[in-house]
Amino acid sequence: MIAGAIAPSAEFARRLAPGVTVSVVVAAAASFLAEHYHAPVMLFALLLGMAVNFLSADGQCKPGIEFTSREVLRVGVALLGLRITFGQIAALGWQPVALVIGSVAITIVVSMLAARALGFPGIFGMLTGGATAICGASAALALSAALPDGPRKEQATLFTVIGVSALSTFAMIAYPMIVGTAHLDPTQAGVFLGGTIHDVAQVVGAGYSMSTQTGDTATVVKLMRVAMLLPVILWASLITRARGAPDGAKRPPLLPWFGVAFIVLAGIGSVGWIAPGAQSAGNEVSRWCLVIAISALGMKTHLKEILTVGLRPVLLMLGETVFLAALVLVALRYL
16 A cells, blocks of 8 residues: 555656656856845846746746646745744834834725726736735745636736846845935935835845844845735735636636645744754745745746836836835835
8 A cells, every 4th residue: 555655656757757857956056146246146047947938838948837836835935934933023113014014004995996007907006016015026926826727827927027036136236326415314215125126035135235233124024014914915815715716627726735734834834843953944045935836937928028018017116116105205205
């Protein structure tokens, strides 16, 4: 009986191995280039993946690439919960918490309305708005995993990852200058940087380039935005359930398993049951899973498809970024 169970598992692993292996190789190359050139690793992973997209055609690599772009992505999202501790959030007081919750919710709602006004589905606005308001490429991938499938879902996800990575890099350079122009104190500067820059790495880079206090505050505020990933995933799951399961398939769960794992890991980390070394290792595994998954997603698309999106999606993401920055600046004046 045991031998009979092992045989299908071994066959399944052999079928996935080529695609998973090539995804890992592309992710490793992207990480090397990102460290060497000090650029977003997600962007390199996408571009390198697209450069070898012929591997995702019918052949030995296709099953593993499909598995990696779906299941490894979800593992990476679940492990993001290790970054959050409720003690860090409580230490800042209610004002930054209110600012983060309000800015995330308002930005996503405005993004969905703007997407509809530009002729796109509201779900595309949720995808781009969530990436802008929460945690950049990681949020885009998490929301993509929770949202219903569509004919252009992967293209929309890849465009969002590229756009948010580019805008996050620009923000890392430009936003410290805005801090100086607005005469924000170190704590306010940290709240602004942590509340507006898309990706965690760029928040850390911008914050600590100004001062230790600004960097510490920016990092905690950013992690608060990461925590907002959970309710937004729940919202996306409700949309998916409302659309129904295709062809009589089983209705999707109210909260996907990676959302449940996100909650559990955040709770365990908050009560101190995870050693700092294990938490650091988990964060690194999460990062690698997301980079490997985006490499696989890159292999599933063609650059020509990305270039046909037109000007309107670019204007949408740029408008979302400017709106979020203006919203947080105004809130800082009154909170």
